[in-house]
Amino acid sequence: MFKRNILSAFLLIISVCLTPVYAEHNGFEAHDHESKFRADKSVDAYDVSVLPGEAIIIVHGIVCSFCSQGVTRNLSKLPFIDKSKYTKGVKVEIENQKVTIAIKPDGTLDLAQVFKSILKGGYEPVEAYVSDADGDVTLHKADGV
Amino acid sequence: MDMAPRWEEGYGFQVRYENFGSDDLMDGDSEISNPLGLKRYVETLWLEGVYTFDRSIRATFKMPYVDQRRSKNIGGAGVRQSNSGQGDLILGLPLKYYRNKMAFTDNFSFTPSLRLPTGSSSGDFPISDGSVDLGLSFSYNSESPKYYTLIDLFYWLNTEGENGMHEGDELGLDINLGYHPFHSNETNSGVFVMWDVSARYNDDPNSATLTTATGGQRLQMGPVLVLYKDNIMFRTEYKYLIYEKTSGISNSRGSEFSIALGITF
Numbered sequence: 001m002f003k004r005n006i007l008s009a010f011l012l013i014i015s016v017c018l019t020p021v022y023a024e025h026n027g028f029e030a031h032d033h034e035s036k037f038r039a040d041k042s043v044d045a046y047d048v049s050v051l052p053g054e055a056i057i058i059v060h061g062i063v064c065s066f067c068s069q070g071v072t073r074n075l076s077k078l079p080f081i082d083k084s085k086y087t088k089g090v091k092v093e094i095e096n097q098k099v100t101i102a103i104k105p106d107g108t109l110d111l112a113q114v115f116k117s118i119l120k121g122g123y124e125p126v127e128a129y130v131s132d133a134d135g136d137v138t139l140h141k142a143d144g145v
Numbered sequence: 146m147d148m149a150p151r152w153e154e155g156y157g158f159q160v161r162y163e164n165f166g167s168d169d170l171m172d173g174d175s176e177i178s179n180p181l182g183l184k185r186y187v188e189t190l191w192l193e194g195v196y197t198f199d200r201s202i203r204a205t206f207k208m209p210y211v212d213q214r215r216s217k218n219i220g221g222a223g224v225r226q227s228n229s230g231q232g233d234l235i236l237g238l239p240l241k242y243y244r245n246k247m248a249f250t251d252n253f254s255f256t257p258s259l260r261l262p263t264g265s266s267s268g269d270f271p272i273s274d275g276s277v278d279l280g281l282s283f284s285y286n287s288e289s290p291k292y293y294t295l296i297d298l299f300y301w302l303n304t305e306g307e308n309g310m311h312e313g314d315e316l317g318l319d320i321n322l323g324y325h326p327f328h329s330n331e332t333n334s335g336v337f338v339m340w341d342v343s344a345r346y347n348d349d350p351n352s353a354t355l356t357t358a359t360g361g362q363r364l365q366m367g368p369v370l371v372l373y374k375d376n377i378m379f380r381t382e383y384k385y386l387i388y389e390k391t392s393g394i395s396n397s398r399g400s401e402f403s404i405a406l407g408i409t410f
Contacts, residue, residue, distance in 0.1 A: 060245040060246055060247055060250075061243075061244075061245025061246060061247075061249065061250030062245075062250075063248060063249065063250055063288050063289055063290045064149075064250075064288055064290075065328065065330070065333045065335070065373075066149050066333075066335075066373045066376075066378060066409075067149045067150075067151055067250075067288075069149070069150070069152070069155075069375070069376055069409060070150060070151065070152020070153070070155055071152070073152070074152070087333065091330060091331075092330060092333075093330050094290050094328060094330065095248075095290050095328075095330075096248075097247060097248055120152060120153045120199075121151075121152045121153075122151035122152050122153075122200040122243070123245055123250075124245045
């Protein structure tokens, strides 16, 4: 009897948990590939403001810094990351799923490596906002990584 | 939280101390008088480890060191017995399916486990019944920046061990509901609080088994506090015994306390 009760409770709880929980988190908008913005100007969907010489990557599911250490570690190993800023060049914001990377002034950003580092860290990159030294911001989708 | 390490080639270790025990004597779901002062207390120090091949495949181990003592009714007298030493090694292979949404991540886990008889099965209060046991767990885990849920249903199939000892099978359900009141992006540190609910059903062991007294069922719940900083996590937990029913005369399991320190790389 108690065995049956445990099984029933498990099935009930799991069905409740699976139903609507993350529907509310699905309401983001897509952007045109490689759209341009000015630095320090917010972009509506993710409220992104990118400083010159930095990039912000939107990463789905990154809600816990203890779980996302792999992302930080992988990104900080990339040769173009400026480790003098943030935590070894990387800042994770779990409230809005943003990962900011600082790029060396003489470094060449390789977004494919950035996206792969995030994937190997256990998460899905969605898109990156990259600011050049002049403050022009370019949007790059992570489709197909 | 429990999703770490989810990165490829990540690994971690945890040292965890736990204790349970009581001098309350149960018969079914009623506490009865205990004129002989029968009791049972068990303390365990666990060394646990995990290696992540990629986020969908991990390997785990849990090695206990057990220190236990009891006073058992033998011939109408309370006879003290105790034992300590290495317990049974548990190996697991968690297989996980992750889904990542904007501010939400979840996963389903299927974990086959093996409990090997590395503990001593000798003495009048053996640590192990000397059997190879098989475990299977199915769990669902979800997390947002503020909330955390873990539901885990597991079954241990206990086979017959040495000297005819055969512990009963165990069915369990654990539910963790958590809240994340504080986190600092700048210092990678924060606090989690959770409420843990645990239900267990144990089949009766056979009469030759000396490791446990009787089977039964119980419900426990209590608070969990988790603190983390970078790659280090501290966790402490207290489980109150809410309901217990033994299938014969046996000491109550009592409340449980655990404290753990973990690190991931």
